[in-house]
Amino acid sequence: MPIFIKESMPIKWRLAVLMADREIDYKELAEMTGMHPVTISKHKNIRVMPERLERETLEKYCKALNCQPGDLLTYVPDEPKGQVS
Numbered sequence: 001m002p003i004f005i006k007e008s009m010p011i012k013w014r015l016a017v018l019m020a021d022r023e024i025d026y027k028e029l030a031e032m033t034g035m036h037p038v039t040i041s042k043h044k045n046i047r048v049m050p051e052r053l054e055r056e057t058l059e060k061y062c063k064a065l066n067c068q069p070g071d072l073l074t075y076v077p078d079e080p081k082g083q084v085s
Contacts, residue, residue, distance in 0.1 A: 011049040012074040018065050019044060032064035049073055 019029060026044055030037040035057070043050060058069055065071075 010076060010078075012076050013043075013046055013049045014072050014074060015061065016044045016047075018067060018071060022065060024065070029061075029064060033060040035060060 019025070024032075026040040027037055029035075029044075030040045033040070058072070061067075061072060062069060
């Protein structure tokens, strides 16, 4: 029976995409959320879900961007990369 090599199945973080769609920069989003601009900038520049994302932070983003959590997070399963026999 073949054994598939399993790699991590990332959850894509789409904050930068939503900000671009709404033409909002990190300073504006910081004002809208009450969060520090450096925090917004860090969250904007990553492509996978932050390791530590508090519910309160997610709620602030959703309220400011008028979106649902699923708009910020997308599950993208990896396809098996190879087989070991």
